[in-house]
Amino acid sequence: MGRAAVIHKAAADLRVPPNLSDYDATCGGFSWSEMAAQLPSPPGGGCNIAWSAVDRHADGPLKDRPALRFLGSGDPAGPIPVTEFSYAELADRAGRFTRVLRDLGIGKGDRLFVFADRIPELYIAVLGALRNGTVVTPLFSAFGPEPLATRLGLGSAQVLVTTEALYHRRVAAVRDRVPTLGHVLLVGDGEERTDVPGTLDLRSLLDAAEPAAPTPTTADDPALLHFTSGTTGTPKGALHVHGAVVTHYATGTYALDLHPDDIFWCTADPGWVTGTSYGIIAPLLHGVTSVVDEAEFEADRWYRILQDQQVSVWYTAPTAIRMLMRAGPEVAQRHRFPNLRFIASVGEPLAPDAVWWGTDVLGLPIHDNWWQTETGGIMIANTPAFDIKPGSMGRPLPGVEAHIVRRDEDGGVHEVTDADSEGELALRAGWPSMFRGYLNQDERYRKCFAGDLYLTGDLAKRDADGYFWFVGRADDVIKSAGHLIGPFEVESALAEHPAVLEAAVIGVPDEILGEKVKAFVVLERGIEPDDALRRKLIGHARVRLGAAVAPKELEFVDSLPHTRSGKTLRRLLKARELGLAEGDTSTLESPEVTR
Numbered sequence: 001m002g003r004a005a006v007i008h009k010a011a012a013d014l015r016v017p018p019n020l021s022d023y024d025a026t027c028g029g030f031s032w033s034e035m036a037a038q039l040p041s042p043p044g045g046g047c048n049i050a051w052s053a054v055d056r057h058a059d060g061p062l063k064d065r066p067a068l069r070f071l072g073s074g075d076p077a078g079p080i081p082v083t084e085f086s087y088a089e090l091a092d093r094a095g096r097f098t099r100v101l102r103d104l105g106i107g108k109g110d111r112l113f114v115f116a117d118r119i120p121e122l123y124i125a126v127l128g129a130l131r132n133g134t135v136v137t138p139l140f141s142a143f144g145p146e147p148l149a150t151r152l153g154l155g156s157a158q159v160l161v162t163t164e165a166l167y168h169r170r171v172a173a174v175r176d177r178v179p180t181l182g183h184v185l186l187v188g189d190g191e192e193r194t195d196v197p198g199t200l201d202l203r204s205l206l207d208a209a210e211p212a213a214p215t216p217t218t219a220d221d222p223a224l225l226h227f228t229s230g231t232t233g234t235p236k237g238a239l240h241v242h243g244a245v246v247t248h249y250a251t252g253t254y255a256l257d258l259h260p261d262d263i264f265w266c267t268a269d270p271g272w273v274t275g276t277s278y279g280i281i282a283p284l285l286h287g288v289t290s291v292v293d294e295a296e297f298e299a300d301r302w303y304r305i306l307q308d309q310q311v312s313v314w315y316t317a318p319t320a321i322r323m324l325m326r327a328g329p330e331v332a333q334r335h336r337f338p339n340l341r342f343i344a345s346v347g348e349p350l351a352p353d354a355v356w357w358g359t360d361v362l363g364l365p366i367h368d369n370w371w372q373t374e375t376g377g378i379m380i381a382n383t384p385a386f387d388i389k390p391g392s393m394g395r396p397l398p399g400v401e402a403h404i405v406r407r408d409e410d411g412g413v414h415e416v417t418d419a420d421s422e423g424e425l426a427l428r429a430g431w432p433s434m435f436r437g438y439l440n441q442d443e444r445y446r447k448c449f450a451g452d453l454y455l456t457g458d459l460a461k462r463d464a465d466g467y468f469w470f471v472g473r474a475d476d477v478i479k480s481a482g483h484l485i486g487p488f489e490v491e492s493a494l495a496e497h498p499a500v501l502e503a504a505v506i507g508v509p510d511e512i513l514g515e516k517v518k519a520f521v522v523l524e525r526g527i528e529p530d531d532a533l534r535r536k537l538i539g540h541a542r543v544r545l546g547a548a549v550a551p552k553e554l555e556f557v558d559s560l561p562h563t564r565s566g567k568t569l570r571r572l573l574k575a576r577e578l579g580l581a582e583g584d585t586s587t588l589e590s591p592e593v594t595r
């Protein structure tokens, strides 16, 4: 409470990316084709994500620079084991994987899935397949057999790269349900080559293969199929093309300020689009060293990684920030972060208290940014070059045109131009990483567009300075006594209270109000729930928001249901509250999985 509404940056703090001395002038004159021209093309022309990410650096000045730095689990008390691949080594391994696929008869447009922990072979397979023009889908390794089989089936998987352990535990039982699946490539659990009937040992195939040249691809060729998080319903498969690389490159510059001397850590798993666009592609395009932690979240370990790996740019998510907050400042205080110069967050609204937590504990505020699986890359951001408004998602990046719109009764869409008016967030279609379809759902894809606008399904408002503020998902908005209430506003107000760690808000049917606001609250460590605290929190929200918007009911819970990518599953809270079927829970986080 009582913190400034804007975090002003001193000119000396800004490390302005090249050509961004005046954002507005640049934005006005921004051209995606000029941006594309800055990124060299493969020798024969065309466009290929993996060629731009690794091959391009393999003979150049960055060839010996570490491209990927893997941090193994190791002994918790001892040093973290490190395995590095230089750009030249990564290009070599990816080239070998391209050869392996080609020898299996897998080519352009064929479908490969990767189902593995964050091990080197996952990254090698993704890059090698992209070089081969093969369409890649990384799946989160904690998926059980059912969500795995559904996605493999939906995507008509032809090749699966997985580990020996995951094969036995999850894949073997469902393999017969995916008739298209011709090849399973296994990464062994130990040093020995694997010998599992019906599978091939990937490491020995890679060792024996000669690197192959990339298959020519164009900007319009399919590259990645990514499933959404399933927050609002059954996950959708969003298809992206190789041309998306231009967005990955531009956003690496404008939103993350990546430079070749950076050590970058994106904490997302490649099973989610953030872990692919920013955990694999964007950092490599910029020639940085990208840290990959193979282990699961543990607060002290994360601080240790930031410190010991000398991370300079960190991209994480509100769910992780909340977990670090919950671990307490004393854990952070055991470490120092002199190299850290920029922190960004995505995936869920970032409440102002979390932005300030960054300043207090890590010495830097956190820059929220907004995008979706469908957009393929960051669209709206608090950038390094601008003042932060805590609680805001920031401003549209160069080349991104964002609008607030309302749908008319007759289905038409019109723009809302008044500052601070709520409506659906829409983007003018045409940026390079825009999705090109939902797998097997053409009608649903078509419905996302109105004229040249892509309708995001999120509600937001734009203030007079051009900053965008997240209101809620259209599906989650509460209609109470004629008011439209965005859950995020209520959740942020509750999270401001020192007793509250996290809150989620839903609407429950009410005879008089239509819907009434109900809050579920997780308390900070060591704070006991009781009626007095419940009344205090409702009172606090009333003062902040007014009685019409503040929760009428408040329930204390030990934890909130999250998707595996860290999003609050309000639809599940609502279904449970109303005693309805829970719907698709394939991406629900299990208690032991934390990111």
Ligand code: ATP
Residues within 6 Å of the ligand: 228, 229, 230, 231, 232, 233, 234, 235, 236, 272, 345, 346, 347, 348, 349, 350, 368, 369, 370, 371, 372, 373, 374, 393, 456, 458, 470, 473, 565, 567
């Ligand atoms: P599904 O579409 O299957 O319901 P999902 O929308 O959660 O799942 P993703 O594409 O992974 O799947 O997530 C994108 C969504 O996450 C956005 O549409 C938005 O609702 C939310 N989001 C992302 N970043 C932010 C942010 N900075 N602030 C608020 N919400 C965000």
Ligand code: MG
Residues within 6 Å of the ligand: 228, 232, 372, 457
């Ligand atoms: Mg979505």
